[in-house]
Amino acid sequence: MHASVKTILLNGNPLDFAALEKIGSGFFVPVVAEQSFERVDAAHKVIADRIAMGLPVYGANTGVGSMKDRLWTIDDLSEFNTALVRAHHFGTGPLFSQAIVRKAIAIRINTALGGHTGCSVDLVKAFLGLLECGVVPAVHRHGSIGCADIGLMGQVASVLTGIGEAFFGGELLAAEEALRRAGLQPFVMLPRDALAALSVNATAFAAATDVLREAASAVRVSMATGLMSSLALGASADPWRVAAALGTRGEALVGSWLYGQSDCVDWPLPTAIHDPLSLRMTAQVFGAAVDTLLVAAERLVDATYLSDDNPVVLGGQVHASGASLPLTTTLYIETAQIAFSHVARNMLNRCILLSNGVRRNLPINLVAPGEIASGLGPLMKLVVELYMRVQSLAVPLSAQSIVVAGGLEEEATFLPLIVERMETQVRDLRQMAAIEALLSAQAIDLLGDTSQGVTRIAYDRVRALSPMYMKDRPLSREIEALHVAFASEDLLRAIVAAAPMPEFDDFFALGN
Numbered sequence: 001m002h003a004s005v006k007t008i009l010l011n012g013n014p015l016d017f018a019a020l021e022k023i024g025s026g027f028f029v030p031v032v033a034e035q036s037f038e039r040v041d042a043a044h045k046v047i048a049d050r051i052a053m054g055l056p057v058y059g060a061n062t063g064v065g066s067m068k069d070r071l072w073t074i075d076d077l078s079e080f081n082t083a084l085v086r087a088h089h090f091g092t093g094p095l096f097s098q099a100i101v102r103k104a105i106a107i108r109i110n111t112a113l114g115g116h117t118g119c120s121v122d123l124v125k126a127f128l129g130l131l132e133c134g135v136v137p138a139v140h141r142h143g144s145i146g147c148a149d150i151g152l153m154g155q156v157a158s159v160l161t162g163i164g165e166a167f168f169g170g171e172l173l174a175a176e177e178a179l180r181r182a183g184l185q186p187f188v189m190l191p192r193d194a195l196a197a198l199s200v201n202a203t204a205f206a207a208a209t210d211v212l213r214e215a216a217s218a219v220r221v222s223m224a225t226g227l228m229s230s231l232a233l234g235a236s237a238d239p240w241r242v243a244a245a246l247g248t249r250g251e252a253l254v255g256s257w258l259y260g261q262s263d264c265v266d267w268p269l270p271t272a273i274h275d276p277l278s279l280r281m282t283a284q285v286f287g288a289a290v291d292t293l294l295v296a297a298e299r300l301v302d303a304t305y306l307s308d309d310n311p312v313v314l315g316g317q318v319h320a321s322g323a324s325l326p327l328t329t330t331l332y333i334e335t336a337q338i339a340f341s342h343v344a345r346n347m348l349n350r351c352i353l354l355s356n357g358v359r360r361n362l363p364i365n366l367v368a369p370g371e372i373a374s375g376l377g378p379l380m381k382l383v384v385e386l387y388m389r390v391q392s393l394a395v396p397l398s399a400q401s402i403v404v405a406g407g408l409e410e411e412a413t414f415l416p417l418i419v420e421r422m423e424t425q426v427r428d429l430r431q432m433a434a435i436e437a438l439l440s441a442q443a444i445d446l447l448g449d450t451s452q453g454v455t456r457i458a459y460d461r462v463r464a465l466s467p468m469y470m471k472d473r474p475l476s477r478e479i480e481a482l483h484v485a486f487a488s489e490d491l492l493r494a495i496v497a498a499a500p501m502p503e504f505d506d507f508f509a510l511g512n
Contacts, residue, residue, distance in 0.1 A: 012113035024099030039115025059195030065405035088154030091143035103206035119196035133182035146413035157197035162186030232443035236270035243283035250291030255283035278349030296332035434482035
């Protein structure tokens with residue numbers, strides 16, 4: 001282990017977002033105390049004893065799926081378990097990030113430490129060896145219907161046996177070569193090890209924790225740009241105070257944050273007795289997103305220690321299990337996707353208010369006085385498209401009908417695909433936030449307002465890349481540059497430092 005790498009203890013307890021971020025970075029390597037292996041070994045002994053008596057154990061001495069009734073002999077088991085892993089190396093498409101793969105391996109280790117998996121201690125140590133020595137399997141994203149990531153974890157398990165591809169020392173290598181350079185030997189799967197190595201949802205869970213943290217980051221930045229546009233539009237801060245006092249958990253968090261930040265700025269007098277709903281209900285819209293993200297993330301933290309294996313060892317016996325269907329977690333994530341569509345619509349409406357010339361005597365399209373220009377109004381076409389992209393990806397997938405393995409497997413969640421769609425939503429929300437900030441900065445300059453606190457941070461980020469709009473000019477590159485800036489970790493850190501929302505920020509390890 002490199003001297004700069006630190007260790008982090010896994011013991012079968014929940015892994016929070018801070019721990020997963022550390023593991024994903026590669027600068028923290030999981031270790032397991034010897035006493036934690038006792039539960040693993042006890043469960044493995046139950047499996048081994050059953051096999052020794054000639055009794056069937058699904059996926060250990062029997063086939064899987066539609067071949068579940070095929071019982072293999074003792075002489076066949078070594079070949080069968082090795083072949084089972086290789087048969088499930090069928091992923092395609094782009095690769096997951098190395099951070100996600102590291103997290104997936106750690107989740108698989110941690111869930112095994114609960115003592116219900118039945119795998120060998122040697123398998124757990126083999127997974128630990130990959131992380132300790134810096135071997136990261138190359139895992140293609142397509143290959144799971146969200147009911148045990150067999151096509152995804154199969155790519156990880158294959159690397160253990162010297163098959164497939166892996167990253168080592170910054171290079172993508174054949175698995176056998178990566179293991180050799182790391183000083184590791186290919187692992188020989190014992191009965192139960194093969195299915196335990198590949199038939200879990202660890203990759204989808206790891207990817208979901210990654211995208212939920214990115215979504216939380218996007219929401220925090222969007223709250224800052226929403227505050228910025230509310231400043232420019234002269235919105236009343238009173239509804240935020242009410243939400244802080246009388247709202248649900250998410251509404252109260254957001255309402256308190258918005259009202260507290262409006263108090264740090266020379267806030268203009270309200271321009272109407274009753275603001276449009278897009279301004280008056282900002283705390284409700286962002287609050288729903290905050291609440292659904294927190295609930296989905298809490299279920300994911302549960303998934304980092306609860307066994308989703310099939311079969312499982314329970315009370316000294318082997319039981320078939322349906323825990324490989326992570327439906328509760330998936331449904332909460334889908335709910336967060338629907339909340340994102342409301343956030344996107346809220347942002348779209350504020351952008352329209354900024355450019356339609358109705359509030360605070362702002363010029364139509366934010367055209368500077370005396371200038372011959374079309375202004376920023378044409379940008380509404382892009383904002384509407386981005387909103388529709390976010391909204392179209394909010395349609396739930398998990399209840400789609402499927403039939404796999406001759407009708408034996410007809411339930412799925414499609415969690416990896418849902419995660420992929422959420423990644424696209426987050427990307428488009430971030431671009432919408434960048435455009436909202438651009439429009440708000442123009443309005444603030446036209447009105448002669450002074451931004452402070454987080455609104456000043458967002459304003460300065462805009463003006464560092466995009467000068468005040470006077471004459472018509474191409475904006476594509478500026479918008480793309482602003483998109484990158486408003487998705488950056490350093491902007492998030494600045495916002496969190498200047499205006500923390502601890503219950504949310506700390507849970508998702510934002511700004512660390």
